[in-house]
Amino acid sequence: SQTIHQWPATLVQPVGSPLSLECTVEGTSNPNLYWYRQAAGRGLQLLFYSVGIGQISSEVPQNLSASRPQDRQFILSSKKLLLSDSGFYLCAWSWGSNEQFFGPGTRLTVL
């Protein structure tokens, strides 16, 4: 069976510090991978998605970047965090045009 892991679960970072959130998927190959951000009490904002290694589509121009160094690894990064980067970050995977399977999320607080 397939599983998706995200870490860390929670993170508190000062403004201006770097960020690296990691997402890995097990039990499948060549999945589509997604990064979303969710503000408190709101819906999900698609940040990046990837259909293959090194292929990243950015949906929202902002202070974040994503990379896919391996088939089942998706990394969300920032060189300098802003207060507005606080939120709940969710990674997900899918097979093509089908349902997405979500990780447990990372709650990021930027102080």
Next chain:
Amino acid sequence: SQQGEEDPQALSIQEGENATMNCSYKTSINNLQWYRQNSGRGLVHLILIRSNEREKHSGRLRVTLDTSKKSSSLLITASRAADTASYFCATEPDTGGFKTIFGAGTRLFVKA
């Protein structure tokens, strides 16, 4: 703005009642999906309905899709307190690329 918009934003019902949530979207789609999220957790997929389908059932869930009105509804029958969660619709536009656009969600509270 987000592709999908749910209505109502919040819904409070008694256990045993039916809950209906609606979703409207703006562009042509390949499919529409409904997800559930318990507070502070990841999303769980409920149902996917493709653009050439009009209705789907899964247990106590019934989803309809009207592509002419660009709308969908999720019906939860005989609700339970455990159904308390936020429900999101998500659409995959037919422009290609597999991206999915989520709405702001409906927060459902089922009172025991």
